[in-house]
Amino acid sequence: MNLERTPLLTDLYELTMLQTYYEHGMTEEAVFELFMRESPQRGFFVAAGLQQGLDWLEQMRFKPQELEWMRETGLFSDTFVDCMADFRFTGRVLALDEGSVFFAEEPLVQIVAPLPEAQFIESRLMNILHYQTLIASKAARCRLAAGDTPVIDFGMRRAHGGEAGTWAARACYMAGFAATATCLGSARYGIPPTGTMAHAFVLAHDSEIEAFERFARSHPDNVVLLIDTYDVRRGAERVVEVAGRLADEGIPVHGVRIDSGDLAANARMTREILDQGGLADTRIIVSGGLDEYRIESLLSGDVPIDGVGVGSNVDTSADVPFLDSAYKLHYFRDKPRGKHSKGKTDLPGRKQVFRQFDSAGAMAGDTLGLTSESLRGAPLLKEVMAAGRRTGDAGATDLEQARDRCARQLSLLPPDVCALRKPAQYPVRLSEGLKRLRTELAARH
Amino acid sequence: MNLERTPLLTDLYELTMLQTYYEHGMTEEAVFELFMRESPQRGFFVAAGLQQGLDWLEQMRFKPQELEWMRETGLFSDTFVDCMADFRFTGRVLALDEGSVFFAEEPLVQIVAPLPEAQFIESRLMNILHYQTLIASKAARCRLAAGDTPVIDFGMRRAHGGEAGTWAARACYMAGFAATATCLGSARYGIPPTGTMAHAFVLAHDSEIEAFERFARSHPDNVVLLIDTYDVRRGAERVVEVAGRLADEGIPVHGVRIDSGDLAANARMTREILDQGGLADTRIIVSGGLDEYRIESLLSGDVPIDGVGVGSNVDTSADVPFLDSAYKLHYFRDKPRGKHSKGKTDLPGRKQVFRQFDSAGAMAGDTLGLTSESLRGAPLLKEVMAAGRRTGDAGATDLEQARDRCARQLSLLPPDVCALRKPAQYPVRLSEGLKRLRTELAARH
CATH class of the missing domain: 3.20.20.70 (Aldolase class I)
Structure with a gap:
C-alpha cells in the first residue's frame, strides 16, 4: 500500500459511516468546509498543502490489498466492500489559493460532493492541509522576524x-x-x-x-x-x-x-x-x-x-504543535447544517470569504458570508477541482506563485496582526445572512 | 521517488560530506551512536521505530531519478554521482529492543559501518527513530495515567x-x-x-x-x-x-x-x-x-x-513536540571521538548499556560503559543487523513482543521516575573507563 496514495490513511469511522450512507441511499450532494478555530498565539494562518490534497483526491483508489484488509476486519458487509472497488472522488473543490493569509473560521477548502465521498476524505485531507498550513504559518512568523x-x-x-x-x-x-x-x-x-x-x-x-x-x-x-x-x-x-x-x-x-x-x-x-x-x-x-x-x-x-x-x-511548530482544525458538514439535502452543542455553535451554510482593502491597498477586514449573498470585497474561495479533476490552472498553482502571493499578502497585513506575541485580532465580520442562519439553526434545536 | 525508500529523504550536507570522504579514501569503519539528551518533562523514553529504520537501511538505493537530481544540482562531481549508484548500507547495527525503556545519553542505536555509510544514514535514521520514540514515550505516560x-x-x-x-x-x-x-x-x-x-x-x-x-x-x-x-x-x-x-x-x-x-x-x-x-x-x-x-x-x-x-x-507529543536527539561520531580510525565544545562534552567511545535490577526484580540503575569493559548488569544493545542484513530474529521483533516488553519494563520502573510531573531522575552511572576517556579527550583539545 503506497503511503502517499492509499485510501487507508483514514480513520476507521469514515468507512463505518460510509456503509450506512450507502445502505440508506444517502448519496446526495453535501458541502463540507475545512477551517481552523482560533489559535491565540497566531495572528494569522497561511494556506498551504492544497496541491498535495488535490493529488490525493485524484489518485486515491481502493486496490485489491486495501479491499482485502476491509474484508479481513469483519466490520463491513461484502456489498459495501465490493462497491468500494469503484470508489472515486467525483466532487468539486473550492479553495483559498496557496500562500494566502487567512483567519479563524474562514474555510480554507470547501468540498461539494456526494455525501459519502465528501465524508470519506475528511481524515486524510485534514492531515495534508493541517500540517502544511501549520508550518507555513509558523515559517511566515520566522520570515517576518528575520x-x-x-x-x-x-x-x-x-x-x-x-x-x-x-x-x-x-x-x-x-x-x-x-x-x-x-x-x-x-x-x-x-x-x-x-x-x-x-x-x-x-x-x-x-x-x-x-x-x-x-x-x-x-x-x-x-x-x-x-x-x-x-x-x-x-x-x-x-x-x-x-x-x-x-x-x-x-x-x-x-x-x-x-x-x-x-x-x-x-x-x-x-x-x-x-x-x-x-x-x-x-x-x-x-x-x-x-x-x-x-x-x-x-x-x-x-x-x-x-x-x-x-x-x-x-x-514541529513547537510552540503550537497543532491547530484546532475542523472539517464540518454545513449543507446537505437543501438544508444548512451545523453542530451546535453548548457553547460551541458551528457556522452553518455554504460560505464564501470576502476580503476588503483600504485605499492604500492594505488588508482592512474580511466578511464571512454565504455563497448566496452578494457582498463587498474580493471572493477568496475559487474552484480548483470539478468532477474530481483539477480545473484550469487554478489547481496547478506553482510554488513560486504561492510564495510571491504569501510575501505580498504578509506585506498588506496590519502590523499588529503580525506581532509575534499577543497578535491583534484581524477583523472578520459575519454577514447578516450568516448571523441569521446561525440563530435560526440554534433555535431549531 | 518513493517517499518511504528514497535516499533523498536526507539533508544535503550528508551528500556534501560523502563526496569529500570518498575523495580522500576516508572509508574505514566508524561508530556512530544515536541517543537522546535530557528532556526534563520525561522521566524515561521508550525505544521505538527500529523496524522501520532497518527496513530503510535494507532497501534504500539511489535510482536513476535520484542520481539525476544530484547531477542537476551542479553541486557534485560526476565521479561521486556515478559511485552513488552502487551505494548500499553494508554495516552492522546494534540496538535496544523496541519497547525498551531507556534514558538520556544511552545509545538507542549504534551503527558500525564504513564512515560514508554511517554518516549518510544520519538524517533519515533519526527522522524514523526520533518520532516513534517521541510518541511511544508520550503514549506510555498516557497508559500509566489511565x-x-x-x-x-x-x-x-x-x-x-x-x-x-x-x-x-x-x-x-x-x-x-x-x-x-x-x-x-x-x-x-x-x-x-x-x-x-x-x-x-x-x-x-x-x-x-x-x-x-x-x-x-x-x-x-x-x-x-x-x-x-x-x-x-x-x-x-x-x-x-x-x-x-x-x-x-x-x-x-x-x-x-x-x-x-x-x-x-x-x-x-x-x-x-x-x-x-x-x-x-x-x-x-x-x-x-x-x-x-x-x-x-x-x-x-x-x-x-x-x-x-x-x-x-x-x-504530536504536544507538551514536548521533539526530543533533543543526537547522532554522533564516537569512534573512527582506532580513536574514540566526541564533540567537546564549551559546556557540552559528548561521551566518546563505543558504548554499551548495562542494566541492574534489585532483589525484587525492579530496575535499580544503569551503567553506561565502553564495549571493551566487562560490567555488572544485562547488556541492552544487541546486534540486529550485520553486513547490511537483519540478523536472526533480533531485527524482526514482533510488535506484540515489543508491547509486552514495554508493559513489563514500565512495571519495573521506580514509581517516582514514572511521575507525570517533575519525574525523578533514574540513576545512570558512567563507568570508570568512560569517565577516564572523556577526561583524556577533553584534555587533548
Missing part, C-alpha cells in the same frame, strides 16, 4: 516522519524561506538545496584545519565551514589561516556556521576575527534551537548575522 | 503527515494502547482498528434518533453512539429510547462517546441516565483534547469512564 536576513530550513531529522520533513521544506519555502537542507524537498518541489557539514565531519579528521581544507577543495564553489566543533574562537582563527592558502588557489570562503553557545556573542567575536583576517565578505550563519522569538531577539541586537538556519522548532 | 482503562489513538488527522499518523498508531500500541482509528496502522501492523461516528453523521440525518438507529442496524456488533452533537443529556436519553427498540432485534448498545464539554460532568450524567434506562453494560468513552495530565485528573476523580480516546496531543 526581515531581509535569509532563513533556511534544516528541520527534517526531527520533523514527524518523512512526509512531514518534505512538506515542511515546501511550506517554509512558500512562506519565504530561502532554501532547504532536505534533498527530497528540493528534488520534488524545486526548492534551492543548501547545506554545509556536520560536527562528525570535523571529528572524523585529525584536525579542524584538515577538515576545512579538504571540504573547501572538494566544494570550491560553496565553502561554508562549521566552526564550533571544538572552540568557536579557534575555529574562526583557523578559517582565516585556511582562507589564506585557499585564496592562492582561487577558492573563497563563502561563510561560516555557528551552531552552539551564545550565538550573539559568538557571531560578534567571529565577525571581528574574520574582518581582521581580511574576510569581510565571509558570511556568518547561525543555527541551533532557533525560532521566530529567538530570531527577533538576535537580529534586533544588531548582531552580525547573515543567515539563519531553523530546524525542529519550525518543522 | 491504569486499566483502555486508551485508543484517534490522532491521525492532525499528526504531522501520513507517515506520522501511521507510525503514531504503531508507537501508541507498543506503549500499551488498546486500538487505533488509523486504518493503515491496522492494515500494516495488525493493530486492532476502532471507530464510531463523526458529528457529521448525526448532522446528515434528519434526527439524532434516526442516525443512531441506522448506525446500529448497519453495525449491529459494534454499536458505539456519539451523543454530543446537540446536547449530551438529550443524546443519552435518546440512546435509552433507541436501545429499547434495538433490544427487540437483539442489537446491544455497546457504548456511547462524549467528545466535548465538561467530560467528567457529562460522563456522570450520562452514566446515571444509562443506568436508569437499564443500560448498565453500555460503556462510556470520552475524547476531546485529552493527554496524560487530563486523563489522570479525570480518572482520579472516580468518574465513570470506560475508555479514553486521545488524538492531537499524543500524535
Whole structure:
C-alpha cells in the first residue's frame, strides 16, 4: 500500500459511516468546509498543502490489498466492500489559493460532493492541509522576524516522519524561506538545496584545519565551514589561516556556521576575527534551537548575522504543535447544517470569504458570508477541482506563485496582526445572512 | 521517488560530506551512536521505530531519478554521482529492543559501518527513530495515567503527515494502547482498528434518533453512539429510547462517546441516565483534547469512564513536540571521538548499556560503559543487523513482543521516575573507563 496514495490513511469511522450512507441511499450532494478555530498565539494562518490534497483526491483508489484488509476486519458487509472497488472522488473543490493569509473560521477548502465521498476524505485531507498550513504559518512568523536576513530550513531529522520533513521544506519555502537542507524537498518541489557539514565531519579528521581544507577543495564553489566543533574562537582563527592558502588557489570562503553557545556573542567575536583576517565578505550563519522569538531577539541586537538556519522548532511548530482544525458538514439535502452543542455553535451554510482593502491597498477586514449573498470585497474561495479533476490552472498553482502571493499578502497585513506575541485580532465580520442562519439553526434545536 | 525508500529523504550536507570522504579514501569503519539528551518533562523514553529504520537501511538505493537530481544540482562531481549508484548500507547495527525503556545519553542505536555509510544514514535514521520514540514515550505516560482503562489513538488527522499518523498508531500500541482509528496502522501492523461516528453523521440525518438507529442496524456488533452533537443529556436519553427498540432485534448498545464539554460532568450524567434506562453494560468513552495530565485528573476523580480516546496531543507529543536527539561520531580510525565544545562534552567511545535490577526484580540503575569493559548488569544493545542484513530474529521483533516488553519494563520502573510531573531522575552511572576517556579527550583539545 503506497503511503502517499492509499485510501487507508483514514480513520476507521469514515468507512463505518460510509456503509450506512450507502445502505440508506444517502448519496446526495453535501458541502463540507475545512477551517481552523482560533489559535491565540497566531495572528494569522497561511494556506498551504492544497496541491498535495488535490493529488490525493485524484489518485486515491481502493486496490485489491486495501479491499482485502476491509474484508479481513469483519466490520463491513461484502456489498459495501465490493462497491468500494469503484470508489472515486467525483466532487468539486473550492479553495483559498496557496500562500494566502487567512483567519479563524474562514474555510480554507470547501468540498461539494456526494455525501459519502465528501465524508470519506475528511481524515486524510485534514492531515495534508493541517500540517502544511501549520508550518507555513509558523515559517511566515520566522520570515517576518528575520526581515531581509535569509532563513533556511534544516528541520527534517526531527520533523514527524518523512512526509512531514518534505512538506515542511515546501511550506517554509512558500512562506519565504530561502532554501532547504532536505534533498527530497528540493528534488520534488524545486526548492534551492543548501547545506554545509556536520560536527562528525570535523571529528572524523585529525584536525579542524584538515577538515576545512579538504571540504573547501572538494566544494570550491560553496565553502561554508562549521566552526564550533571544538572552540568557536579557534575555529574562526583557523578559517582565516585556511582562507589564506585557499585564496592562492582561487577558492573563497563563502561563510561560516555557528551552531552552539551564545550565538550573539559568538557571531560578534567571529565577525571581528574574520574582518581582521581580511574576510569581510565571509558570511556568518547561525543555527541551533532557533525560532521566530529567538530570531527577533538576535537580529534586533544588531548582531552580525547573515543567515539563519531553523530546524525542529519550525518543522514541529513547537510552540503550537497543532491547530484546532475542523472539517464540518454545513449543507446537505437543501438544508444548512451545523453542530451546535453548548457553547460551541458551528457556522452553518455554504460560505464564501470576502476580503476588503483600504485605499492604500492594505488588508482592512474580511466578511464571512454565504455563497448566496452578494457582498463587498474580493471572493477568496475559487474552484480548483470539478468532477474530481483539477480545473484550469487554478489547481496547478506553482510554488513560486504561492510564495510571491504569501510575501505580498504578509506585506498588506496590519502590523499588529503580525506581532509575534499577543497578535491583534484581524477583523472578520459575519454577514447578516450568516448571523441569521446561525440563530435560526440554534433555535431549531 | 518513493517517499518511504528514497535516499533523498536526507539533508544535503550528508551528500556534501560523502563526496569529500570518498575523495580522500576516508572509508574505514566508524561508530556512530544515536541517543537522546535530557528532556526534563520525561522521566524515561521508550525505544521505538527500529523496524522501520532497518527496513530503510535494507532497501534504500539511489535510482536513476535520484542520481539525476544530484547531477542537476551542479553541486557534485560526476565521479561521486556515478559511485552513488552502487551505494548500499553494508554495516552492522546494534540496538535496544523496541519497547525498551531507556534514558538520556544511552545509545538507542549504534551503527558500525564504513564512515560514508554511517554518516549518510544520519538524517533519515533519526527522522524514523526520533518520532516513534517521541510518541511511544508520550503514549506510555498516557497508559500509566489511565491504569486499566483502555486508551485508543484517534490522532491521525492532525499528526504531522501520513507517515506520522501511521507510525503514531504503531508507537501508541507498543506503549500499551488498546486500538487505533488509523486504518493503515491496522492494515500494516495488525493493530486492532476502532471507530464510531463523526458529528457529521448525526448532522446528515434528519434526527439524532434516526442516525443512531441506522448506525446500529448497519453495525449491529459494534454499536458505539456519539451523543454530543446537540446536547449530551438529550443524546443519552435518546440512546435509552433507541436501545429499547434495538433490544427487540437483539442489537446491544455497546457504548456511547462524549467528545466535548465538561467530560467528567457529562460522563456522570450520562452514566446515571444509562443506568436508569437499564443500560448498565453500555460503556462510556470520552475524547476531546485529552493527554496524560487530563486523563489522570479525570480518572482520579472516580468518574465513570470506560475508555479514553486521545488524538492531537499524543500524535504530536504536544507538551514536548521533539526530543533533543543526537547522532554522533564516537569512534573512527582506532580513536574514540566526541564533540567537546564549551559546556557540552559528548561521551566518546563505543558504548554499551548495562542494566541492574534489585532483589525484587525492579530496575535499580544503569551503567553506561565502553564495549571493551566487562560490567555488572544485562547488556541492552544487541546486534540486529550485520553486513547490511537483519540478523536472526533480533531485527524482526514482533510488535506484540515489543508491547509486552514495554508493559513489563514500565512495571519495573521506580514509581517516582514514572511521575507525570517533575519525574525523578533514574540513576545512570558512567563507568570508570568512560569517565577516564572523556577526561583524556577533553584534555587533548
